[in-house]
């Protein structure tokens with residue numbers, strides 16, 4: 074198992090490199106000159122050169138990339154063009170909100186998706202199944218941010234059960250933290266719940282027809298036990314795969330849902346950075362997001378190995 | 388739904404009651420009214436009009452982005468699929484990298500370069516979704532190339548490249564269409580998202596996303612504002628997705644072999660007089676009386692698969708249930724345990740295990756009886772063990788649940804059992820997963836599990852059929868040894884008379900859902916009384932000669948629902964006479980047969 078993790082960690086390196094080259098060269102294509110944005114129209118020629126010099130923009134592309142890469146490896150992602158904030162600090166400061174949202178939605182979608190999928194898969198064709206399948210189809214068509222608006226106007230504005238906006242860090246108050254991310258996580262988790270429910274349903278239907286399920290029944294194990302122990306573990310295998318795909322969807326979705334609930338996460342950071350053409354910030358955000366995605370995918374791979382012994386390296 | 392959308396988009400100017408941009412600040416944020424059906428927004432603009440104009444974007448946006456994605460993705464995918472090698476490697480790594488970045492983030496970065504606005508945003512989404520088309524095109528090329536080159540090795544003529552091109556264009560269309568509908572749905576959602584965060588369509592232009600953006604800011608004042616554009620998006624995406632589902636299904640159906648037409652006339656079971664009930668005998672471990680099992684195939688009338696099934700097995704005895712596939716022997720075995728699936732039901736009969744009728748038990752008592760009193764070994768050991776648990780765990784689980792053993796005791800007993808079924812290094816093998824064992828070893832484990840609670844009856848359903856010939860004999864020997872030790876009765880279901888002869892004391896021959904002959908093994912082989920038995924015996928490959936088994940019984944087994952009302956074997960029987968058209972009862976005392984001419988015929992014994 075350790076060797077598998079090591080291998081996967083190593084495999085991440087080239088992918089990260091490619092991502093960095095891509096974002097770096099894309100951002101080099103930016104049409105407007107960031108220096109103009111910084112000093113405004115009335116800057117003198119010397120000022121202009123000075124800023125260029127300070128930002129290292131007078132260097133050739135490759136030198137800039139190599140320089141950036143070397144520093145990135147030591148964990149230094151540079152400073153923002155616009156305020157002397159360290160990119161790393163800015164991103165890390167915003168990360169907890171976005172991650173709380175994302176993982177909250179992962180939890181919700183696993184719970185909802187599993188429950189609905191198992192209920193539907195146990196009796197294909199029953200009204201439970203038809204309701205769940207119908208719900209999943211609708212769920213996948215609802216934009217997460219719209220669902221967020223609806224949730225906010227019902228549960229926050231009208232009923233006042235949850236705060237409509239803002240994020241409370243976990244370290245400040247766990248209870249308030251939970252309240253502040255409940256609605257956004259629900260909004261975000263809807264479509265993934267639907268995707269998981271569909272997967273679990275079809276996996277469950279397939280697994281329940283397997284010989285080993287019949288053999289377990291023949292051994293006199295109760296239906297409950299057969300479903301919850303023997304069938305579910307096998308039906309979980311595809312769920313893990315879905316989850317590893319969905320993580321990018323969820324992280325991306327979080328950027329948007331954050332806007333509905335006025336949560337200062339990576340989303341608003343990225344939008345501001347794009348508006349200001351803040352190159353180091355954009356690069357840093359992309360790189361860290363990709364890192365998060367890869368770590369999550371590594372985790373799902375390990376999980377996959379745990380529930381599916383055939384996938385384990387021998 | 389989609390047509391309405393298209394109509395609105397094309398004729399927006401004529402349909403809308405108001406100019407979508409006309410402001411009327413006095414009447415801002417109104418609820419629905421007669422003048423403004425869906426109310427007004429923060430600047431007093433008519434929501435319905437804006438919604439209709441927004442539909443224009445809902446058509447243009449996905450069309451642009453999807454079109455671009457196809458135009459970029461498919462050619463590159465085809466190219467790298469053909470070219471392979473280095474090109475393929477580099478492009479695929481780039482695709483992997485793009486896919487690992489959250490899609491919205493990719494779009495945001497591209498928009499950062501190009502600037503905001505509808506068309507630029509759609510360009511960004513086009514690039515983003517082109518990866519899906521690229522992969523699709525590439526995989527079609529790769530699969531088709533494999534197939535075409537294999538075939539063209541035999542067919543000389545047109546160059547393989549030309550054939551390949553034709554194949555690719557034929558095969559790429561269906562998945563492409565499905566992928567297009569998926570992409571259109573995804574673009575709709577993404578466009579709304581981007582416009583919502585203010586980097587897609589720019590105000591004051593009306594798009595569903597920007598409408599939601601202003602709705603979100605005025606959530607407290609006018610919650611209704613969010614409803615119309617949201618419903619519009621959901622309904623549109625739903626319509627597109629459903630269209631995709633329908634397309635996928637119809638394409639899928641084109642591939643599948645259509646089921647052959649429904650059988651014209653089906654013969655229902657004519658109620659027959661059941662064989663006279665057997666007198667209970669103190670030695671009986673199992674007594675089955677008049678078992679009848681019906682199956683209802685999807686959308687068709689119920690048909691019998693097993694009728695008038697009666698037999699007994701004494702303690703410590705092995706009865707072979709022999710028949711061709713489709714004779715109902717497996718469903719009989721499952722029926723005894725109440726393990727028949729949906730659409731199958733037992734309509735008659737009793738299954739007396741010592742003094743309890745298994746068919747009369749409620750669910751909980753039946754669950755209790757399974758495993759403890761009667762257990763089963765299945766045909767394919769590699770599929771009858773759960774792939775996600777160790778084999779030791781699966782045996783120990785039964786011991787814990789059924790016998791109430793502690794974890795420790797269950798583990799110890801498990802290792803004893805694994806040792807008993809002849810597996811070397813039992814403690815180590817207990818921690819193996821089923822896929823790590825050979826078929827023979829896995830079957831030994833399945834046997835150990837079945838016997839873990841020392842049942843009175845063991846049902847073995849073709850337990851050696853899936854195994855290697857050399858292993859078969861070992862497993863048969865194991866069954867014999869274990870029967871001596873545990874003393875259980877066995878019902879041995881098999882299609883193989885030779886196997887049955889090896890292990891059974893008596894044999895019941897099944898044909899079309901009923902037993903046609905029951906006799907001790909030696910008597911059955913030396914003096915078959917039923918023409919079907921004689922046919923089976925002569926079809927056996929005999930001795931070392933290895934000659935093809937001749938003669939074979941002509942014709943084939945009729946499917947359930949197509950059985951004749953008289954002797955079910957009549958159509959294939961060389962001795963059939965007019966009298967055989969009437970239902971035939973079991974006759975005889977120590978051995979039983981179901982043939983009107985049983986007494987007069989003298990049939991060929993086994994060689």
Ligand code: SF4
Nearest residue numbers: 954957960967982983
């Ligand atoms: S009853 Fe008639 S048709 Fe049937 S097996 Fe006997 S002889 Fe043949």
